[in-house]
Amino acid sequence: MTPRGTAGIERAAAGAALAVPGVAGLQPGLRHSLAVAATRVRRAAGSTTPYPEAGIRAERTPRTGTWAVEVRCVVNEDRRALDTARDVQERVRSTVEPLVPHSGIPEPVTVVVIVTGMA
Amino acid sequence: MALDDHRRATPAGDEPTAAPTDTDAAQLVGDEKLPCGRLISHVWEQARAGGEPDSHTVGCAFCREAVEGLTALDSAARTLRAVRPSAHLVADRVMRAVRAEVRLGRLLPLDDPVTELWVAETAAAKVLRRAADHVAGVRAASCRLTPDEGNTEVAIAITLAMTLDHPLPGRAAEVRRAVACAAEHEVGLAVSGIDLAVVSVLEPSTPMAAAEPMVRSRSGP
Numbered sequence: 001m002t003p004r005g006t007a008g009i010e011r012a013a014a015g016a017a018l019a020v021p022g023v024a025g026l027q028p029g030l031r032h033s034l035a036v037a038a039t040r041v042r043r044a045a046g047s048t049t050p051y052p053e054a055g056i057r058a059e060r061t062p063r064t065g066t067w068a069v070e071v072r073c074v075v076n077e078d079r080r081a082l083d084t085a086r087d088v089q090e091r092v093r094s095t096v097e098p099l100v101p102h103s104g105i106p107e108p109v110t111v112v113v114i115v116t117g118m119a
Numbered sequence: 120m121a122l123d124d125h126r127r128a129t130p131a132g133d134e135p136t137a138a139p140t141d142t143d144a145a146q147l148v149g150d151e152k153l154p155c156g157r158l159i160s161h162v163w164e165q166a167r168a169g170g171e172p173d174s175h176t177v178g179c180a181f182c183r184e185a186v187e188g189l190t191a192l193d194s195a196a197r198t199l200r201a202v203r204p205s206a207h208l209v210a211d212r213v214m215r216a217v218r219a220e221v222r223l224g225r226l227l228p229l230d231d232p233v234t235e236l237w238v239a240e241t242a243a244a245k246v247l248r249r250a251a252d253h254v255a256g257v258r259a260a261s262c263r264l265t266p267d268e269g270n271t272e273v274a275i276a277i278t279l280a281m282t283l284d285h286p287l288p289g290r291a292a293e294v295r296r297a298v299a300c301a302a303e304h305e306v307g308l309a310v311s312g313i314d315l316a317v318v319s320v321l322e323p324s325t326p327m328a329a330a331e332p333m334v335r336s337r338s339g340p
Contacts, residue, residue, distance in 0.1 A: 005180070005183040005184060005186075005187050006183070006184050006187050006188075007187055030216065030217070030220045033216035033219065033220070034213060034216050034217075035191075035195060036212075036216070037209065037212030037213045037215065037216045059184075060180055060181070060184065065154070077246070077305065080304060080305060080306070080307050081229065081238055081242075081243075081305070081306050081307050082229045082230060082231065082236065082306065082307020082308075083307065085229055085231075085236040085237075085238075085307070086231070086236065089235065089236065100180075110235065111235065112235045112236075112237070113235065113236050113237070114226060114237045114238070114239065115229070115236075115237065115238040115239065115242055116223055116239045116242060117239070117241075117242045118242045118243075118245065118246055118305075118306075
């Protein structure tokens with residue numbers, strides 16, 4: 001697959017996480033919440049629904065050059081949170097690794113999953 | 120673009136030859152070099168020019184990331200210039216966002232050896248309080264979860280209100296079993312210990328009654 005930038009990786013990771021059974025939604029991180037807080041234009045109620053990738057943070061570690069992806073999700077209570085988190089980690093990792101720019105050798109991607117709510 | 124409204128244009132593909140004199144976000148970081156060796160200012164000038172990126176930029180993750188970040192900043196600056204929200208309004212929104220983050224509580228490791236899977240304390244505590252509430256004559260008042268150092272185990276401390284129509288030790292054991300079961304099978308925590316404190320008495324016919332601390336017990340899961 002074609003390597004993508006951070007935004008593309010976050011979008012792909014969001015789609016992969018949301019496709020896992022037991023994931024109810026993604027929760028925006030503080031970075032996104034603060035950006036929205038600072039710039040949100042007054043609009044009709046309901047128009048500020050965050051886009052899914054707001055619950056994903058992907059960044060390349062300058063020192064090592066490897067990618068780290070953080071997923072913040074709300075999971076359904078009908079499944080053990082640990083099992084859902086494991087599936088999210090695997091699904092996101094297998095989705096993101098082919099998208100990460102590398103020089104010939106596939107690089108491992110660290111995926112951290114944070115369950116922020118159980119609904 | 121908003122970030123460079125006051126900047127001189129620099130031809131795409133050339134390194135800037137002189138430091139810009141105006142102040143904007145791109146200028147503040149312009150002298151910094153990306154890990155690939157390019158100046159951030161050069162990358163931004165190139166993106167601002169709007170032409171086709173050169174062969175280096177096309178394949179460089181660091182350049183692309185810098186452009187994405189500065190583009191987002193540029194968009195935010197444009198919005199702020201157009202809307203001009205009051206400082207009070209922005210401060211309110213920022214504080215709401217920070218409070219929402221703080222309400223999640225600390226992050227606890229799920230029972231995974233790699234420690235890349237976490238759960239927010241409030242999310243896990245809700246499940247454990249409910250497990251305690253399911254024991255007849257018991258209401259959970261608070262639930263604190265503390266990660267142990269050096270492993271992925273978590274210590275649970277719960278305060279309870281109970282009716283006195285049954286012996287407390289037996290009922291506490293029932294609560295402990297219910298909480299341990301929920302921690303393992305609903306959340307996926309490795310529990311190092313469950314500390315129960317009965318802090319209030321429930322009348323059998325009423326939901327709550329104030330009282331003083333009565334019983335405290337602790338054991339493993």
